[in-house]
Amino acid sequence: MASVDIRNVRKSFGKTDVLKGISIDVDDGQFVVLVGPSGCGKSTLLRMIAGLETISGGDIKVGDDLMNAVPPKERDIAMVFQNYALYPHMTVAQNMGFSLKLKKIPKAEIRKKVEQAAEILGLTPLLERRPAQLSGGQRQRVAMGRAIVRDPKVFLFDEPLSNLDAKLRVQMRTEIKSLHQRLRTTMLYVTHDQIEALTMADVIVLMNEGRIEQAGPPLELYDLPANMFVAGFIGSPAMNFVHGRIENGAFVSTKGVTLPLGVAPEGLEGKDVVYGVRPEHLHVVTEPGVGAEAEVQIIEPAGSETQVHLTLGGDEIVGVFRERLDLAPGSTVRLTTDSAAVHLFDPESGRRHIL
Amino acid sequence: MESKKEVVFGHAILLIGALIALYPFVSIILQALTPAPGSGAEGWTLENFISAWTRGGFSRSLLNSAIVAFAVVVATAIAAMLAGYVLSVLKFEWRVAVFALLMIGLVLPSEARIIPLYNLFASTGLLNSYWALILPQIASSFPLATFWMANYYAQLPESLSEAASLDGASEFEILRHIYAPIGMSAVLTLSCLVFLFTWNEFMLALVLMPDNVAVQTAPLSLSFFAGNERTTEPQVIAAAAVLVALPVVVAYFFLQRRFMQGLLEGAVK
Ligand SMILES: Nc1ncnc2c1ncn2[C@@H]1O[C@H](COP(=O)(O)OP(=O)(O)OP(=O)(O)O)[C@@H](O)[C@H]1O
Ligand SMILES: [Mg+2]
Numbered sequence: 001m002a003s004v005d006i007r008n009v010r011k012s013f014g015k016t017d018v019l020k021g022i023s024i025d026v027d028d029g030q031f032v033v034l035v036g037p038s039g040c041g042k043s044t045l046l047r048m049i050a051g052l053e054t055i056s057g058g059d060i061k062v063g064d065d066l067m068n069a070v071p072p073k074e075r076d077i078a079m080v081f082q083n084y085a086l087y088p089h090m091t092v093a094q095n096m097g098f099s100l101k102l103k104k105i106p107k108a109e110i111r112k113k114v115e116q117a118a119e120i121l122g123l124t125p126l127l128e129r130r131p132a133q134l135s136g137g138q139r140q141r142v143a144m145g146r147a148i149v150r151d152p153k154v155f156l157f158d159e160p161l162s163n164l165d166a167k168l169r170v171q172m173r174t175e176i177k178s179l180h181q182r183l184r185t186t187m188l189y190v191t192h193d194q195i196e197a198l199t200m201a202d203v204i205v206l207m208n209e210g211r212i213e214q215a216g217p218p219l220e221l222y223d224l225p226a227n228m229f230v231a232g233f234i235g236s237p238a239m240n241f242v243h244g245r246i247e248n249g250a251f252v253s254t255k256g257v258t259l260p261l262g263v264a265p266e267g268l269e270g271k272d273v274v275y276g277v278r279p280e281h282l283h284v285v286t287e288p289g290v291g292a293e294a295e296v297q298i299i300e301p302a303g304s305e306t307q308v309h310l311t312l313g314g315d316e317i318v319g320v321f322r323e324r325l326d327l328a329p330g331s332t333v334r335l336t337t338d339s340a341a342v343h344l345f346d347p348e349s350g351r352r353h354i355l
Numbered sequence: 356m357e358s359k360k361e362v363v364f365g366h367a368i369l370l371i372g373a374l375i376a377l378y379p380f381v382s383i384i385l386q387a388l389t390p391a392p393g394s395g396a397e398g399w400t401l402e403n404f405i406s407a408w409t410r411g412g413f414s415r416s417l418l419n420s421a422i423v424a425f426a427v428v429v430a431t432a433i434a435a436m437l438a439g440y441v442l443s444v445l446k447f448e449w450r451v452a453v454f455a456l457l458m459i460g461l462v463l464p465s466e467a468r469i470i471p472l473y474n475l476f477a478s479t480g481l482l483n484s485y486w487a488l489i490l491p492q493i494a495s496s497f498p499l500a501t502f503w504m505a506n507y508y509a510q511l512p513e514s515l516s517e518a519a520s521l522d523g524a525s526e527f528e529i530l531r532h533i534y535a536p537i538g539m540s541a542v543l544t545l546s547c548l549v550f551l552f553t554w555n556e557f558m559l560a561l562v563l564m565p566d567n568v569a570v571q572t573a574p575l576s577l578s579f580f581a582g583n584e585r586t587t588e589p590q591v592i593a594a595a596a597v598l599v600a601l602p603v604v605v606a607y608f609f610l611q612r613r614f615m616q617g618l619l620e621g622a623v624k
Binding site for chain 1: 512518519536537
């Protein structure tokens with residue numbers, strides 16, 4: 001087990017800069033999720049930590065050791081690949097024991113460690129099978145087992161669940177998290193799925209175009225997004241954004257609709273802002289004269305909650321309501337929100353105003 | 356859906372093709388089994404094989420062919436596996452240049468190298484030895500064999516070697532424990548092909564080992580044998596031809612099964 005210290009790391013492939021200065025402190029035993037849209041450089045960063053890509057600039061330390069020039073086989077880091085990369089000609093047990101065999105550890109001891117890991121992962125009845133005879137979820141477990149057996153300093157995962165169906169994905173998510181709680185090994189986990197990030201991470205690092213947009217605990221990114229990119233990426237359905245300006249201490253959209261604000265924001269009077277509110281923070285009110293009027297467009301019931309697409313003036317917004325509402329497309333409702341849940345963003349820089 | 360007519364037509368064409376391909380082969384076998392003039396045997400007989408074996412010295416030349424083919428196949432297979440690994444998995448920096456060079460070896464007609472080879476072996480004193488047949492044939496099988504293995508390895512996911520290196524394997528250990536065993540089926544198919552080429556090689560043997568009966572290979576001694584016996588006993592020559600071709604037939608059936616297996620594997624995946 002070890003901390004991972006990533007200091008101003010850069011990567012270019014020829015002339016294209018893929019990582020433009022990334023710094024992350026991963027504490028010993030932490031579960032850090034790297035999340036971001038496709039192509040933002042998550043896999044590249046992970047592969048640099050593993051030693052599979054060279055480092056164009058900056059430093060990567062594991063524990064106190066500088067890793068920049070250390071070949072992968074000497075890093076004591078385990079990685080679970082998206083395609084699992086199991087050795088097709090070996091049985092499950094041989095796959096899991098391969099690293100120990102290379103270290104010339106006695107057969108009996110290898111057998112013991114493999115059986116222990118198989119026990120944790122529920123692979124015991126499959127030990128003599130080959131990868132081709134396993135389901136996707138089972139292969140995924142073998143890939144994890146291969147990592148566990150080694151007891152490495154750091155675990156890396158590159159989108160390990162993306163080849164599984166939705167139900168299995170949710171199940172494996174929980175299993176990986178409980179595995180982490182059990183082993184307490186430092187883990188870095190790459191995904192482009194913000195739900196995976198929110199549910200699994202101690203710390204989320206949200207990347208975009210080779211830079212970090214925000215890093216912090218999941219709820220911090222959810223509650224206090226640093227900018228519109230973070231606000232829009234974390235949370236599903238995504239945060240509603242309405243363009244407008246502050247007039248007389250209230251928000252008025254460009255379409256002329258007034259939306260509720262808590263305290264009148266200081267220093268923003270007369271300025272253009274973007275009003276951000278999450279779908280789950282909208283409420284339908286019945287008392288007359290309260291809230292902003294919106295027209296119902298599409299209703300998508302999902303059992304525990306109902307997702308409603310509405311137009312507010314001319315702006316399209318989404319609301320998620322847990323109560324059963326008697327709504328019909330074309331009808332008009334009045335919406336309010338907890339003023340504490342409202343964010344104001346600078347339309348130029350995208351940054352969130354501190355209210 | 357194909358109509359019944361189309362099916363019948365297709366099968367008819369295949370049948371005619373098969374007959375044309377099989378005719379020389381079957382007629383040779385039938386002739387080899389027919390008693391030679393002057394022999395007392397009636398009906399089918401195996402005595403042509405016995406007289407070919409004893410008179411033509413085929414025990415010697417078949418052994419020579421086996422030695423040459425074995426050496427060429429083993430050396431080519433090992434070299435191609437190593438080269439394929441370096442080119443496709445280790446991504447050797449100058450691999451494009453290497454492939455270009457191999458391409459030259461692939462397209463150069465073998466007749467074009469015979470004279471230079473003769474001079475080379477004459478000057479090194481290796482003419483009329485096994486080396487004169489083994490070395491050039493390793494060289495001429497190597498380009499195709501390397502393409503074969505490099506292509507096979509290039510199809511495997513890169514993460515395989517990456518996973519192994521994270522598991523603590525060195526480049527050589529990755530080859531030994533991962534790519535060599537996985538590549539075994541490709542190597543076997545390749546070995547069959549190289550065996551066929553090598554066994555049937557005639558021109559090189561004719562030019563490079565004409566004067567030493569002790570090292571002559573089977574196709575060469577078949578040709579000498581046929582030259583001597585042509586007019587008198589064609590049945591014995593046919594028997595000799597069958598003897599010489601037998602290993603090729605065995606290798607062919609083995610190869611064919613491997614090809615079918617490969618096709619089926621692809622279909623199931
Ligand atoms: N070997 C390479 N040569 C050139 N460009 C590369 C190479 N590998 C990656 N890139 C580029 O680097 C960028 C980041 O790639 P990376 O694989 O890290 O993205 P990612 O965040 O993992 O995306 P995804 O979610 O799709 O996996 C991409 O624009 C990609 O095209
Ligand atoms: Mg990726």
